[in-house]
Amino acid sequence: MGKNSIDPLPHALLPAGIRSRIVENVNGLDVHILEAGEAPGLAGTILLLHGFPELAFCWRRIMPLLAERGYHVIAPDQRGYGRTTPRPVSYDDAVEPYSILNLAGDMVALLGALGLNAVDAVIGHDFGSLVAGTCALVRPDLFHKLALLGTPFAGAPTLTTPLGTPLANDPIHAALLALAPPRRHYLLYYAGPEANDDMWKCPQGVSDMLRGYYHHKSADWPNNHPHPLGGWSAEQLARMPSYYIMPANQTMAEIAAAHMPSKGEVARCTWLSEADLEIVAGEFARTGFQGGMQWYRSAVRGDMARGLGLFAGRQVQCPTLFVAGEGDWAAYQAPGAIDVMSARLAMKPIKPRFIRGAGHWLQQEQPALLGDMLADFLADTSRSR
Structure with missing residues (x-):
């Protein structure tokens, strides 16, 4: 990707309480992030991961709500997106950097570049849900709680389950x-x-x-x-x-x-x-x-399944929440995925939650309801640890 040659988003375009900057030297990238709340946050740090076709900016309605509850909130434009990507990506460019393990590696490197030893929670939406789930699966020391929005994450295969057909x-x-x-x-x-x-x-x-x-x-x-x-x-x-x-x-x-x-x-x-x-x-x-x-190309050709095969049999160890909009087909687009996630992903069964009045873009459509649900989950799991 090379050095970033684009400025942060102008302050005048951002909602009150949100700021923009470029973080250099992140797994070969200069990553554009949005932030809300003070660092370190009194309640901890939350990492928000967008999906397709969205950006860090698509968290704009919920970031201030979480910051008001004492969290330092970070939302990056992920690899291939927004101001992390100064130049258009070509279909002929390499697909390997967009494997699920490397996308999770981007987030590990981002924590290091920000001087963070861990985050209180990683929250992912759509394809970002799969990156967030992978982060929690492979680096439980860095990602202490997990919230998946819209798209179920089945996790690693079992030790006895062969990898499926790409x-x-x-x-x-x-x-x-x-x-x-x-x-x-x-x-x-x-x-x-x-x-x-x-x-x-x-x-x-x-x-x-x-x-x-x-x-x-x-x-x-x-x-x-x-x-x-x-x-x-x-x-x-x-x-x-x-x-x-x-x-x-x-x-x-x-x-x-x-x-x-x-x-x-x-x-x-x-x-x-x-x-x-x-x-x-x-x-x-x-x-x-x-x-x-490029993320979809990597997934469709089977890179995600092969990468997570290394972690066969492992479950997510941290508290885990799944939330979708009542009008969101993403929860059901892969038949049975929500049931596999609920039963097998984490150490404890996951009970899916649904938000009325939201479709796929629940963090934009119903930020207050989602913000309350996330804040309750984070507070409840903190008290139970």
Whole structure:
């Protein structure tokens, strides 16, 4: 990646209480972070890890709430994203740096660069949930509590479970194409060579593309009614919305355009103002989306499973929370994953929690409810230690 040649976010663009800076020499990166609260925080330090297509800025509504409770809160733009990535990533760039173990290694290195011996909690959303879970799994000395938002993390395989077929080679793709109408899995699409340009250079522009995409996966879209699926079959997967199981002849930008909210719906959206959207869209307009899609390429070709195979049989030792929005299909997109996580991931069974009025973007859609839930979890587990 080389040296970072971009400035932090201007102070005027940030909500009150949030500051921006670049942290140098982090596992080969110069990492852009947002911070809230004083360091060291009286209640501890919290590390927040975003998913796709988001940034550190997408934690802006919850960071001040956690800081008010005495926490020092840190949210980085992760590898491939935002101001950690001054230049666009190419599809031809190496995929190896985006393995789950190296992404977790970025966070270990970030703690070192910040002079932190540990954090009180690591909290991840979407793909960031898998990075957060990996951090807690492999470095329990550094990450003392874990909260997973939206996307379940199954953890390491058992000692007796062979590694599964990489998703790229799974016969599910032929079965999806055989449906009427033909479908394709969004993970395979994101891992392909066209997805970045489809979204980055789309006719409606990055801002409208993201507005439609965010709306489609939020509780504002009235057709998000997730439920457990009956199994890993094309017919069952096709029950999910088109942002997960796509029409084979459509791009993700076309799907977002088909679900663009009306002007009235945009005006009523309390969790994503036009000004905030323009900040996020401006970053993706500069970098493109390939940096985040390298994560999907790594996962689809089986790097995640192979990397976690080294830790076969290990469980997460720290207190663990899983929270999703009631309107979030991410909890169910991999059939059975939430049950495997609940039963096997941690030393104690995990009881999933759900937040009403939230879809996939719960830290933006319902920050107060999520903030209370996280604060209660952190306080309760501190008292029980």
